[in-house]
Amino acid sequence: MQDYSGVWILAEQRHGTVQTISYELLTRGRALADTLGVPLAAVILGPTDDAGLDELIRRGADRVIIADAPELAEFLPEPYTRTMAHLVKTHQPEIIIAGATSSGRTLMPLLAITCHAGLTADCTGLDIEDETGNLLQTRPAIGGNIMATIKSPAHRPQMATVRPKSTRPAPADPARTGALIRETIDPELLKSRVKRLGFTPADADAANIQEAEVVVAGGRGLKKGDNFGLINALAALLGGAVGASRDAVDRGWIGYPHQVGLSGKTVSPKLYLCAGVSGSIQHLAGIKTSENIIAVNSNPEAQIFQVANYGIVGDLFEVLPLLIDKIKAKQAATAATV
């Protein structure tokens, strides 16, 4: 176990471009590495543009380990797992953290079995235990009702996936320098029994809900699917994306990619504005890191008001149209003065 040292974050690229989750992981990884007094490495699989690799250094990595075989261009479980297992064996990091993304949540359990390591899913907090230097991994459990802290005292590496948007991306420091280490991977490891035949992009709106600065969401209080028109209109005015509670998704009013919450997406926008959403613990699990939460609900007891910075107890069918009118008026007035 003593042979294992150093912190790794598993950076992600899509179509050659480094994804934001990588920078969020650098925030986490930097803090852990500094507490332990060890180097922080970002590992990235697949061909990635050079500017992206440098950015990983500027945002906190001491080293970037790159396996840029073309077979790794897109996520495929077997080549990714075998490559990672090979890298882990060669470099022996004590901690590996990855994004709780569709690829991270697939790769990490495969790797954990292969390396006989403990793995904690979907963490919202990571820390180092004082006396032992063990990784303390905190995550919501039982439908978000409790927070559990977990460790893997007797196994290395210690592995965790981290909820996207549960922390801010690390800022870039242009003065930072670090090493780029390119690894050659044995072609045997790159074989795959899964073939990627194609890709259909989701509608842009659903795809960017996690990246959006503003999310306007609706729930069962909208009464029927057509009334999402109000939510869409408000989102368009504020330049935001559209979210929904599970109840609204289950009723077929809007697609699953828009679902916010424990079994949907975590969002962390500057503004989360929702109407007709009760604020179940599972829904709150997906919005807690939002900077501002605004709620409209006819029930003064609705739980959503416990987390709202500003709330209106009222009928959304009165509040939203008026709000839309007033924002339009304001925007028109501002446009007129410039």
Added chain:
Amino acid sequence: MNIIIPIKQVPETSNVKMDPETGTMIREGLVSIINPLDLFAIELGIVLQEEAGGSTTVLSMGPPKAAEALREAMAMGCTDGILLSDRKFAGSDTWATSYALAQAIRKNGDFDLVICGERATDGDTGQVGPGIAAWLDLPVATYVSRLVENRPGSLVVERLVEDGYETLEVEKPCVLTVVKEAAYPRLPTLRGKQRARKTELPVWGAVDIDADPAALGLKGSPTRVVKINTPKVTRSGDIRTAGDPAELEAAVDDLVAYLEKIDLV
């Protein structure tokens, strides 16, 4: 086509009450159900078996009570069930759970496909499905949202990712984990229930699956829970009532002012 469907029995957690003093779940009056996300795996399995013939075996590791979940799945149409139940399995994390399930799948004989739910609503890790694939050294596709085609040696599936859907061809035998878009679960039928009651339900322990005792239960689990606490989510927000038109007007004006303050209008 022989299909194995690992399912978990979970507490019905949509209105779980927590004891504010101890931070533990109040278990009284909680009903146990099939993990809701496993219903999509069950449905997809039954549909495939109806088309291609063969068997659908639901497999659950849990206390004796988990037999209820298996019988319910059989009432929906699964042909067989296996209960993995042994004190030695208690306290298993995802590493040890996927090991035990993989051993049981091996023991059960030839199969073409394992279908798991995306995640269990209690453990909520989504790690057991890929874990099973790793133990059995099988190809895996996670977050499967649609079965496109069942080919002789492979399956073509659609997989839900952050920015869209991937189309993948996966060699059989393989493991899939499915999301709720994958199928529309049917309800158990009366005839199904009768048949399920009559079907024999084998119960296997650690010995029956040739498991390495060191890899089971709490002892075999790399992870340890060290602390539990109840999160408090409260912001002292400004909550207005819009009971009459004047209040409505004022509340909305202040809302616009709030948006202005944070530079959004």
